[in-house]
Amino acid sequence: MKLVAEIKARSREVEQAGGRVPVLPVAEELALAREGGFSQKEIQLAALGAGILPARYLRNLGTVGLAGQETLLRACVAVVGAGGLGGWIIELLTRMGVGRLIVIDGDSFDDNNLNRQLLATQQNLGQAKALAAKERAAQLNGAVTVAAHVVWLTGENAREYLAPAQVIVDALDNLPARFLLQEAAGELGLPLVHGAIAGYQGQVMTIFPGDPGLDLLYPQGQAGRDRGVEVQLGNPAATPAMVAAWQVQETIKILLGQGEPLRNRLLYLDALGGTAEIIQLLP
Incomplete structure (x- = not known):
C-alpha cells in the first residue's frame, strides 16, 4: 500500500x-x-x-x-506532574498534536483528587497518574506517544528522563521539586514553563537557561519549604484548568517560535477578583 x-x-x-x-x-x-x-x-x-x-x-x-x-507532531515535551495541572496540560498538548510526551509522576490517584484532576475517575483511584495519562492520550490521539515514568524526579534521574524534551512543563506542587526541576532544565539547556495554583489564584512564567526564574519569586530560605499557601487555600476545580491552559499556550509558542514568552515576567491570575496581571520581574 x-x-x-x-x-x-x-x-x-x-x-x-x-x-x-x-x-x-x-x-x-x-x-x-x-x-x-x-x-x-x-x-x-x-x-x-x-x-x-x-x-x-x-x-x-x-x-x-x-x-x-x-512541527508540533515532531516535537517532544516533558510534563513533570500528572495531577491537577499536569492532567490538563497533557490533555491539551495531546489535542494540539504534540507528537511525543514524557510524563513523570510517582503518585497515584486518591479520593481528594476527584474535584480537580482531569485524569482522576472513580474507577481509577489507586492507579498511577502517569499511566492514566498514557491511557488518556491514546484515547484522544493515536499519533501522540507517551513515555510514562512512575517515578519521582530526583537530581540523579532528571537528566535521563528529561533529556529528549524540547520544552519542560512544571506541573508540580511543592517548592523543593520545582527548584530541582529548574536546575535540571538549566543544565540541559531547556526552557521551563512554570505554573502554580492556590485557591482562586494562579501564576505562570517561562524560564530559559540562565534566567533567575524561581529565585525572583521565592525569597532565600523558602525553597526548602514543601507545600505552601495552596494547602491553606485549597485547589478548586477550575483553577488548575485556567493555569494549565496558559502553560500550554506558552509551550506551543516556544515550539513554534510564535509571540513573546513570559520570560522574566509573571502572569498572575485572580479568578476571584476577575483580574489578570503581568508583573515585570526584571527590566
Whole structure:
C-alpha cells in the first residue's frame, strides 16, 4: 500500500474562510492504520507532507498552519506532574498534536483528587497518574506517544528522563521539586514553563537557561519549604484548568517560535477578583 496515494484517495475538501482545504477524516486515518499497518503518526506526517491536513487539526489551522502542525507532531515535551495541572496540560498538548510526551509522576490517584484532576475517575483511584495519562492520550490521539515514568524526579534521574524534551512543563506542587526541576532544565539547556495554583489564584512564567526564574519569586530560605499557601487555600476545580491552559499556550509558542514568552515576567491570575496581571520581574 502506497501511503501518500491512499491518503490522497481518502481525503476530501472542506470549506474554510481562506478557501477549500483538503483534509483526512479521522475515520479514514484509523482505517489506514488498521488496513495498512501504519502508525497514526506515520499517517498524519505523510498527510501533512502532502499538504493534506488531518481533519482533527482543522481548528488549529488558522493559528498553527500546516507547517506548524508538522512541527508540533515532531516535537517532544516533558510534563513533570500528572495531577491537577499536569492532567490538563497533557490533555491539551495531546489535542494540539504534540507528537511525543514524557510524563513523570510517582503518585497515584486518591479520593481528594476527584474535584480537580482531569485524569482522576472513580474507577481509577489507586492507579498511577502517569499511566492514566498514557491511557488518556491514546484515547484522544493515536499519533501522540507517551513515555510514562512512575517515578519521582530526583537530581540523579532528571537528566535521563528529561533529556529528549524540547520544552519542560512544571506541573508540580511543592517548592523543593520545582527548584530541582529548574536546575535540571538549566543544565540541559531547556526552557521551563512554570505554573502554580492556590485557591482562586494562579501564576505562570517561562524560564530559559540562565534566567533567575524561581529565585525572583521565592525569597532565600523558602525553597526548602514543601507545600505552601495552596494547602491553606485549597485547589478548586477550575483553577488548575485556567493555569494549565496558559502553560500550554506558552509551550506551543516556544515550539513554534510564535509571540513573546513570559520570560522574566509573571502572569498572575485572580479568578476571584476577575483580574489578570503581568508583573515585570526584571527590566
